[in-house]
Amino acid sequence: MRNLLIGSLLLSLAGSIWGAMFIAVRLTVGVITPVALVWLRYGVALVPLVLIMLYQKTSWKIERKDWKLLLISALTGQTLSIVTQESGTMLTSAQMGSVITAATPAFMVVFGCLILHERFNFSRLLSVVLATAGVLLIVVDPENLQTGSLLGGVYLFVAAITWALYS
Numbered sequence: 001m002r003n004l005l006i007g008s009l010l011l012s013l014a015g016s017i018w019g020a021m022f023i024a025v026r027l028t029v030g031v032i033t034p035v036a037l038v039w040l041r042y043g044v045a046l047v048p049l050v051l052i053m054l055y056q057k058t059s060w061k062i063e064r065k066d067w068k069l070l071l072i073s074a075l076t077g078q079t080l081s082i083v084t085q086e087s088g089t090m091l092t093s094a095q096m097g098s099v100i101t102a103a104t105p106a107f108m109v110v111f112g113c114l115i116l117h118e119r120f121n122f123s124r125l126l127s128v129v130l131a132t133a134g135v136l137l138i139v140v141d142p143e144n145l146q147t148g149s150l151l152g153g154v155y156l157f158v159a160a161i162t163w164a165l166y167s
Contacts, residue, residue: 077166
C-alpha cells in the first residue's frame with residue numbers, strides 16, 4: 001500500500017510538472033524564441049547531468065555503431081520534437097499544446113506496430129481512433145480557425161509524432 005501511495009504521488013508530481021511546462025513555455029516564448037528556449041533548457045539540464053555522470057563515474061565512451069541511432073534520436077526527438085512543440089505552443093495556447101501532445105501514446109502504438117512489428121489488434125486500433133477523435137473534438141473549432149492557431153496545431157501534431165517516434 002505504501003508503494004502504491006508513493007507511486008501515485010510521484011505520478012501526480014510528474015503530470016503536474018509536465019502540464020506546468022506548457023504554461024511556462026507559453027509565457028516564455030513571448031520573450032525568447034522557441035529555438036533559443038530549447039538551447040536554454042538543454043544548457044540547464046546539462047549541468048546536473050554532467051555532475052551526476054562524474055559522481056557515478058559513468059563512461060563517456062559511445063560505441064561507433066551507436067552514433068547513427070544517437071544522432072537520429074537527437075534530431076528527431078530532442079530537436080525537432082521540442083522545437084515544434086514550443087513553436088506550436090507559441091502560436092496556440094498551453095491547453096492546445098497539452099491536449100495535442102497527449103496524443104503521443106496513440107502514435108507510439110502505430111510506431112510499435114510499424115517498427116517493432118508488434119501485433120496490431122482491434123483494441124489497439126480502437127485506442128488510436130478514440131484518442132485521435134478525442135483530440136480533434138477538443139481542439140478543432142470550425143468557427144474559429146485562425147491561421148496562426150492552425151499552424152500551431154500542425155506544429156504540435158508534428159511534435160507528438162516525432163516524440164512518439166523518438167520514444
